Amino acid sequence: MRRALAEMYLTGKSYKLTTLCILFIFAGVYEFASRTHLGGLRLWIFFVPPSRILATFFSLLLDGTLLEHAVYSMMRVGAGLAIGVLLGTPLGLLIGWSRSLDLVIGPIVDLVRTFPKPALFPLLIVISGIGEVSKVILISFGIFFIVCINSIYGGRSIDRVLVASAKVMGATGAQIFTKIVIPYSLPYVSAGIRISLATSLTYLTFAEMLAAERGIGYLVLYSQRNYSYDTMFVGVMAMSLIGGSMVFAYLSLERRFLSWFYAMGRRGGDEMSGGA
Amino acid sequence: MGGLISIREVTKTFGAKTEGLLALRAVSLEIAQGELISLVGPSGCGKSTLLNLVAGLLTPTSGEILIEGKRVSGVPENIGMVFQQYSKTLLPWRTVYENIGLGLELKGMRGKERRPIVEDYIDFMGLSGFERKKPYELSGGMQQRVALARTLSYKPSILLMDEPFASVDAQTREVLQEDILRIREKERQTVLFVTHDIREAIYLGDRAVVMSARPGRIKGVFDVNIRRGRRDPAVKATAEFNSLAEQVWGLIKDEVLDSLRAKRD
Amino acid sequence: MGRRLRVFLRWGLEGRLWTFSLIFAFCFLWEILARLQVGSFFFWDFMVPPSKSLATFYSLLTQPPYQEYDILYHSGTTLWRAGVALMGGVLVAVPVGFALGWWRALDAVFTPLFEFLRPTPSLIFFPILILLFGTGSVSKIMASLIAVSFVMVINSLYGVKSTDSVLINSLRTMGASNADILRKAVLYSALPHIASGIRVSIGASILVIVSTEMIQGKEGLGFVIYFALDRLQFDHMWSGILATLLVGAGAVYLWQYVEKKVLKWHFETTARA
Numbered sequence: 001m002r003r004a005l006a007e008m009y010l011t012g013k014s015y016k017l018t019t020l021c022i023l024f025i026f027a028g029v030y031e032f033a034s035r036t037h038l039g040g041l042r043l044w045i046f047f048v049p050p051s052r053i054l055a056t057f058f059s060l061l062l063d064g065t066l067l068e069h070a071v072y073s074m075m076r077v078g079a080g081l082a083i084g085v086l087l088g089t090p091l092g093l094l095i096g097w098s099r100s101l102d103l104v105i106g107p108i109v110d111l112v113r114t115f116p117k118p119a120l121f122p123l124l125i126v127i128s129g130i131g132e133v134s135k136v137i138l139i140s141f142g143i144f145f146i147v148c149i150n151s152i153y154g155g156r157s158i159d160r161v162l163v164a165s166a167k168v169m170g171a172t173g174a175q176i177f178t179k180i181v182i183p184y185s186l187p188y189v190s191a192g193i194r195i196s197l198a199t200s201l202t203y204l205t206f207a208e209m210l211a212a213e214r215g216i217g218y219l220v221l222y223s224q225r226n227y228s229y230d231t232m233f234v235g236v237m238a239m240s241l242i243g244g245s246m247v248f249a250y251l252s253l254e255r256r257f258l259s260w261f262y263a264m265g266r267r268g269g270d271e272m273s274g275g276a
Numbered sequence: 277m278g279g280l281i282s283i284r285e286v287t288k289t290f291g292a293k294t295e296g297l298l299a300l301r302a303v304s305l306e307i308a309q310g311e312l313i314s315l316v317g318p319s320g321c322g323k324s325t326l327l328n329l330v331a332g333l334l335t336p337t338s339g340e341i342l343i344e345g346k347r348v349s350g351v352p353e354n355i356g357m358v359f360q361q362y363s364k365t366l367l368p369w370r371t372v373y374e375n376i377g378l379g380l381e382l383k384g385m386r387g388k389e390r391r392p393i394v395e396d397y398i399d400f401m402g403l404s405g406f407e408r409k410k411p412y413e414l415s416g417g418m419q420q421r422v423a424l425a426r427t428l429s430y431k432p433s434i435l436l437m438d439e440p441f442a443s444v445d446a447q448t449r450e451v452l453q454e455d456i457l458r459i460r461e462k463e464r465q466t467v468l469f470v471t472h473d474i475r476e477a478i479y480l481g482d483r484a485v486v487m488s489a490r491p492g493r494i495k496g497v498f499d500v501n502i503r504r505g506r507r508d509p510a511v512k513a514t515a516e517f518n519s520l521a522e523q524v525w526g527l528i529k530d531e532v533l534d535s536l537r538a539k540r541d
Numbered sequence: 542m543g544r545r546l547r548v549f550l551r552w553g554l555e556g557r558l559w560t561f562s563l564i565f566a567f568c569f570l571w572e573i574l575a576r577l578q579v580g581s582f583f584f585w586d587f588m589v590p591p592s593k594s595l596a597t598f599y600s601l602l603t604q605p606p607y608q609e610y611d612i613l614y615h616s617g618t619t620l621w622r623a624g625v626a627l628m629g630g631v632l633v634a635v636p637v638g639f640a641l642g643w644w645r646a647l648d649a650v651f652t653p654l655f656e657f658l659r660p661t662p663s664l665i666f667f668p669i670l671i672l673l674f675g676t677g678s679v680s681k682i683m684a685s686l687i688a689v690s691f692v693m694v695i696n697s698l699y700g701v702k703s704t705d706s707v708l709i710n711s712l713r714t715m716g717a718s719n720a721d722i723l724r725k726a727v728l729y730s731a732l733p734h735i736a737s738g739i740r741v742s743i744g745a746s747i748l749v750i751v752s753t754e755m756i757q758g759k760e761g762l763g764f765v766i767y768f769a770l771d772r773l774q775f776d777h778m779w780s781g782i783l784a785t786l787l788v789g790a791g792a793v794y795l796w797q798y799v800e801k802k803v804l805k806w807h808f809e810t811t812a813r814a
Contacts, residue, residue, distance in 0.1 A: 015646075015649035015650050015653075016653070018649075019650050019651070019653055019654055022650065022651075022654075023654070043672075046669065103559070104559040104563065105560070107557070108560060108563065108564065111790055113744070114744050114790045114792075114794075115785070115786050115789050115790065116744075116747050116748040116751045116752070116785055116789050118748065118751055118752045118755060118763070119751055119762070119763065119766055119785045119786075120782065121755070122766055122767055122770040122778065123587060123778070123782075126587050126775075127584070127587060198659065198662070201660060201662040201665075202662040202663075202748075202752075204662070205662045205664040205665050206662075206752045206755075206756070209664065209667070209756045210755060210756055216665075217664070220665055220668050221668050221756070223668075224669070225668075229672075232669065233669075236666065239661055239662065239665045240657075240661045240665075243659075243660030243661045244657040244658065244660060244661070246660065247656075247657075247659075247660045248657070328710075331710075331714055333713065351713050351714055351716065353716070355714055356714065356715075357710075357711060357714035359707055361707050363810075364705045364707040364708055364711075365711035367708075367725070367726065367729065368809075368810045369729050369807075378712075378725070382712070382716055382717045382721055382725075383715075383716060410806055410809070411810075412806065413809075423711075426715075427715075430715070436714075
């Protein structure tokens, strides 16, 4: 099913036109409603017409402020993802692969996964200040567990029969790990990374709203508190675009390198989305 | 009871007309009422496709299928189908009793009316004592029996069986084969039985239809009737049986080798 | 006596004993290091020894000095907010997911849009929601509802689509109508996916609620943690963190327990498959 979604998402058959039409209709209705303050609702004070949102978007883009905030956000996310993935993947694979480690440490990883990690952010601020470090650590921490869990699934999924036949051929533990475990668990690891993309944005937004002076999350909250609703919506739009394109780009990459996986007919856990 | 099936020049292509997969090519077959036709052939020859076409789950690209003179479009009335993957056809959240009752339930029969029929078939298929169990608690053979009981409960006049015993161990298979014959003794349904096991096809069938490798067409039809209407497993050891098996095998052997080389898709 | 020992050993060998020992050893180490003030002096001001935090936790439970530290009250607040968001999300999203899963046309048109918006963190909408619903519970619940909905739509969609085609075919041969198939097969087939979606949503919901409570608010566990930080009362902060851990983990484990009971048929079938 993941493959079907990815196919549709990336190639988009003839229904793509309908989707675009629906988007335009929606935008049109929104534009009309917000300009005429449809129903006299108070919310039209805040809900800026899409034309103005777009105008503000481009003006902020051109004068560089949007880029500045975006760059800060992206760097934090990038660093957090890198650290989380680099630490989480090997550890997760090892845990999933070794039955004893899995039994002992598995429940701990599970437990921490259920814990809302933003609760630790104030502590992080105290330890490392309100600079970049605390934010990156929070993001890494969150990502680490998701990638770890998915890598654990990957490690677990290795067919013991396959390993047995390799052992019979005289493969050492290290060879088994590099030639069997890693390639076979790659789809799971990849799924973990894909999910982390979305989750990292959640932690990023949170950290930026709580303690930052730059970044898209900060931009949105700050503009709300200062009644600049145009900017607020631009920020929301920017974050949507960033999130959507990140996942889109990653799916394309995945499709290119992991096509063998989809052909085999297996599925990479799509429902394991721990993000918000 | 009515069960005359007429398959006329049926061709089935999957996907686009020109570059799609040609599964069946101009297959024609007449099945008389009350006959048990075994359909044998190498893997991928389209025998399951043919069965699905008769069941109305697929439509032919060209040609037609008639049941009692009426063209098949959609699932026809009074048909029963048994699949190879029995575990996927039983509802795992229902007990054996509730599963068997499903056929009648779908036809609108009330619980009270269903009970005697369901209990009758539980008994007939040797499932007594397992009524309250869930499918996963049963062995493969027993699960297939539940599927059979369910199919029989609403007394279809035509039975379509798609390699029903392929996923069952060899010993249980023999038992289930006898079950099929018992069923036909009770009510003489018209049966289209697909299998890759030549001996099974000859033992059960009144006629054995042999299909070629993909694209499937009928290679030969054998008048079997080896059992002469009796249930007699010992007949499998006779010379007549074996010579028939040899003949059928001779017909398919090359096709089987061909299909081994074909790419799996 | 011998039998009890054997049962205990088997439980231990299953790893649980080791897991708990590991956790306990970790806390023990923390305690020792904190008491000895190893390394940086100030670090242990924030990394309060667990025993002290536990004592504070207990006292806050039984005798909170003032409303802001009434942990029980705030836990309840966070919980009911997350609960409402969860229920609302399920009620809204599951039918939508079903519709998308059942009608391929809807799926083809709307799912791409949906998939593009899914990575967007629901927190980014929080400021808009504050404008619409004020700074109280409602805006937080709404933010969480958005998050839950995205998860649940995908899971219900997948649940519907994953209904085995062999099952559907066999039902059709018995004369089942589309409505029959939906009611008698698809619904049940989708249930495990919906349940797993709820499990994920519980975590997500609590996460969003706690996060929003930290950003803006006067109640809830998120607020308590931030409040304690503001006053540099770290043992209180750790009590809040502990409460959050208990609430979060407790809810998820409770659900997993319910899941196993209600969906016994699913776990058994997939285990033996």
